[in-house]
Amino acid sequence: MVTSTPALSTVEHRVEREFHHPLAIIARLSRNKIAVAGFVILVVMTLSAALAGVIMPYNPNAADFNAVLHTPTFAHPFGTDQLGRDLLSRVVYGGRISLLIGVVAVGIAAGVGVPVGLVSGFYGGTVDLLIQRVMDVMLAFPGFLLALTLISLLGVGLTNVIVSVGISSVPVYVRLIRGVTLSTRELTYVESARAVGMPDWRIMLRHVLPNTAAPIIVQSSLQVGLAILTAAGLGFLGLGVRPPTPEWGTMLGEAVNYLLSSWYIATFPGLAIFLAIMAFNLLGDGIRDAFDPRMKVL
């Protein structure tokens, strides 16, 4: 990668100095129809997952051996799986698991990555060098492989999936926050805070951290989709959430054996993953454009 050296004297001109009121950003976001569509999909998914116990007539784990591998009917709109479980119920309940994994994993990633990135960018020097070399090594495990390697060490199960996916997303945040911190720490107000003797940790919290809010929000909305995808991939390989817990990826992994006879058991859980990721992508792109209209993809 081409490493850019921060041009210290010119940095002030490059940093965005405008202040965007949060309400102005939300107003701009709400005019973006595509982003609103993503948001609506997510609200519907979250609500139906939360209210699954009320709106779903079947228990997602209740086997019915009189209705094994049923094609979609009025009683079972998505059909039933190899144990006669109602697929619609499983997909809706599965939303609880997948959305939970996505949000908590990204919380872990940001919770670790943001402070590390702040320290790395603010202090520079040896600390920065060490942290960046560690990130280089983590990033040398291409994409999905890092989460997969971690799960092979931790073992399968819901908690380990969340931890693996979370840790594998840490470098993204470290790099992002470090970049913003590097350009912020040279600004006049940080310099004056230092001059009046404010301790470093306060400068970081009061003066640097607020500048990272926009990139964190934009990145996180895209990152939740990616976390759901990674977790589903682990589940698909049989290395994710243990059955019979309804999780979209795990359901797809089990469906592979019934592909020849029953197309629907592989179709609907995957459609749910697809919709969730697309919704996060649409919303994330919209939030990015709302924060900085100039960055809008032409």
Place this chain on the structure above:
Amino acid sequence: MTFAARRLLAAIPTLFGVTLIVFFMVRMLPGDPARLLAGLNASEDEVNHIRVQLGLTRPLPVQYEVFIANLVRGNLGTSTVTQAPVTYEVGVRLPATALLATTASVLSIALGVGSGILVSTRQYTGTDYLITVLALAGVSIPVFWLGLMLMITFAVALHVLPAGGDAGPRSLILPSIALAAFSLAIIERQTRSSMLETLRQDYVRTARAKGLAERVVIYRHALRNSLIPVVTVIGLQSATLLGGAILTERTFSWPGIGTLLVNAIQSRDYPIIQGVVLLFSLTFVIVNLIVDILYGYIDPRIKYG
């Protein structure tokens, strides 16, 4: 020192870190590393043999030295399941994975850059909207689900292509399409926005004003200056491709090292896991190195920057 040599040196700490992680992998797990590396069914003699061979009774730095020495000689241990050398197990499956990954990269780069250029010259037309929607679907669709849907459509319903396995060129079609889709979409998006930006530059207007053919303006003047961010994205996509290959191989029962890795994780075959993880990271580091060096050729300013 030349640009290429400096980049090469910069990759060394990363490679060192990767070997450290793979080295510590079995030593961090609870239990005796010798037993983990020998397999659960190994006799006491075999476990002791491995303990002596890897110097597991000696201090960690010495163990690491032994590990690296073995690595350099291509000795990665033996599979605890098949008892065959790791290099053999990986070696016989490597061509299949290389074929799949290469086909998918060529597909995603050619179609991604091609369609990106195409729509950048037709902004806000029907073609532009169609490709933009397809690209949005491409970046959101899970590779394994796309694989399953292609399989249901073309193998189960239409019977025109094989559903899985590796039996001739026809069985390569569906897996490589599934694997290429995500990267293709990302490369298309980057090419489009990068080209649109370049096409607004003054020198492009100058080129048009002096009467150059549109083809020359686009390919000679605009494309080359749009390529830097595209090449960056292509380098980053090699990670997605390698990771996606694991999932694609599983979907299509493709006999490559991705399938080997997943089976090894399920049977706790640690020597194999170490070998495959090492190979994947090494490949990725090398690809990134090549991309970095390519920058210098595309944009001579970077060499001196």
